[in-house]
Amino acid sequence: MNDKIIIVEDDGGVRFFLEEALKDEGYNAKGFESYEEASFEIGNDTDLIIMDIKLPGMDGLTAIEDVKKKADVPILIITAHGTKKNAMDAIQRGATDFFIKPIALDELKVMVKRVLGTRKLKRELALSREEDLAQATFHGVVGKSEGMREIFKNVEKFADKNITVLITGETGVGKEVIARLVHELSKRGKEFVAVNCASIPDNLLESELFGYEKGAFTGAYQQKQGKFELAHTGTIVLDEIGEMSPYLQAKLLRVIETKEIERLGDVKKRKVDIRIIATTNRDLEKEMKEGRFREDLYYRLAQIHVVIPPLRERNGDVLLLVEHLLLDTSKETGKLITVADDARRVLLDYKWPGNVRELINVIKRAAIMCDADRITIDDLPLHLRSDQTLTSVVYSDKSLDEAISELERKMIIDALKQTRGLQAKAAKLLGISERSIWYRIKKYNIDVNV
Ligand SMILES: Nc1ncnc2c1ncn2[C@@H]1O[C@H](COP(=O)(O)OP(=O)(O)OP(=O)(O)O)[C@@H](O)[C@H]1O
Ligand SMILES: [Mg+2]
Numbered sequence: 001m002n003d004k005i006i007i008v009e010d011d012g013g014v015r016f017f018l019e020e021a022l023k024d025e026g027y028n029a030k031g032f033e034s035y036e037e038a039s040f041e042i043g044n045d046t047d048l049i050i051m052d053i054k055l056p057g058m059d060g061l062t063a064i065e066d067v068k069k070k071a072d073v074p075i076l077i078i079t080a081h082g083t084k085k086n087a088m089d090a091i092q093r094g095a096t097d098f099f100i101k102p103i104a105l106d107e108l109k110v111m112v113k114r115v116l117g118t119r120k121l122k123r124e125l126a127l128s129r130e131e132d133l134a135q136a137t138f139h140g141v142v143g144k145s146e147g148m149r150e151i152f153k154n155v156e157k158f159a160d161k162n163i164t165v166l167i168t169g170e171t172g173v174g175k176e177v178i179a180r181l182v183h184e185l186s187k188r189g190k191e192f193v194a195v196n197c198a199s200i201p202d203n204l205l206e207s208e209l210f211g212y213e214k215g216a217f218t219g220a221y222q223q224k225q226g227k228f229e230l231a232h233t234g235t236i237v238l239d240e241i242g243e244m245s246p247y248l249q250a251k252l253l254r255v256i257e258t259k260e261i262e263r264l265g266d267v268k269k270r271k272v273d274i275r276i277i278a279t280t281n282r283d284l285e286k287e288m289k290e291g292r293f294r295e296d297l298y299y300r301l302a303q304i305h306v307v308i309p310p311l312r313e314r315n316g317d318v319l320l321l322v323e324h325l326l327l328d329t330s331k332e333t334g335k336l337i338t339v340a341d342d343a344r345r346v347l348l349d350y351k352w353p354g355n356v357r358e359l360i361n362v363i364k365r366a367a368i369m370c371d372a373d374r375i376t377i378d379d380l381p382l383h384l385r386s387d388q389t390l391t392s393v394v395y396s397d398k399s400l401d402e403a404i405s406e407l408e409r410k411m412i413i414d415a416l417k418q419t420r421g422l423q424a425k426a427a428k429l430l431g432i433s434e435r436s437i438w439y440r441i442k443k444y445n446i447d448v449n450v
Pocket of ligand 1: 140141171172173360
């Protein structure tokens, strides 16, 4: 299919000239007198818009913003001689490039070809990125590191067997994600009930899990089903099992052994068919050895033990997750964001104590803050980069005082860049007072508009 080009130009002579010249080149070119007329034709199948700035009705600069809301289409601006400022405004609002009247045909042809070529390449890149990603996800869970592949392989094997699963790993590593995956592949009923054992006091947790009859305790005005009952034929996730009290540990053990529960204040035993998945970021074996976790319960819960490695040990997953997140945002915003090499390096070197959750926060923020659809080192939080700053200072052959001053200066500049020159915010980021940052800015002669 021929590339579709829309020309918006009120001067009939120029419009005709452009239309004919582009048609001669084999493009599907169509001219309009005003943006209002053209706007009905603009959509995702439009490959390029060539537009004058001075137009009857909506002017070209405002029209750029309108186009951006509609579709991701490159825009070339035509501007009269001596109005370069207009052209700059247009670029700032999202136009790709501009050319000046009178239009030189050769220049126009080259520019159109280049812009359309880049657009095609970007689209192909997006497609191939999507394909690569699809190969590195397992039922929607992202991972191509050896550790994650092993987990996917095992989950596939044991998911539909009714055995208990213990999932351990640092915070934010994806324990709940894997618990859901096990449930989805289990072919059990659809109920997926998650209970956080750490966030509520013991007696409340007991009534949450087991339910109660009317009058079982003060405040029990009516009977209530517990989570075990709700999860009947489905899966129950006991999140942060390591926090469970010895009393409830004993009760849980009985549920696993008898497959029965009693609501509080009731003597009737109710059969429950549940798949139990427990998760924790504590070292349960250690807790067990030190007497804080029942050994018999541990072995009952951990018929299968899945250990999710921390993100820093998952080779290949960091950038894969980044790609995944950026593709997701591109579906929402229509903008395909890339990551500069230096920023990639920082992302790979960082230790990610908050694992995938932390990575998601960092990338989402950077995707919003970055300029020109590209995440650079400046869009990443300061603490991710501080390791690098330190090494470069340590390896320099300066005196201690000089090195400290240099580091101080670098950190202040970084903080100011991140906060777009807001000193109060930068001070907060660095954990120093406003007075103190003000003094240092003067001392090191730092330009706050860095
Ligand atoms: N492999 C993955 N692919 C896609 N998203 C993931 C993956 N792992 C984790 N996430 C996302 O990271 C976030 C944290 O994951 P999750 O809640 O499963 O971690 P967790 O180990 O249960 O954390 P916590 O210890 O705090 O309970 C969620 O938003 C989740 O969707
Ligand atoms: Mg969790």
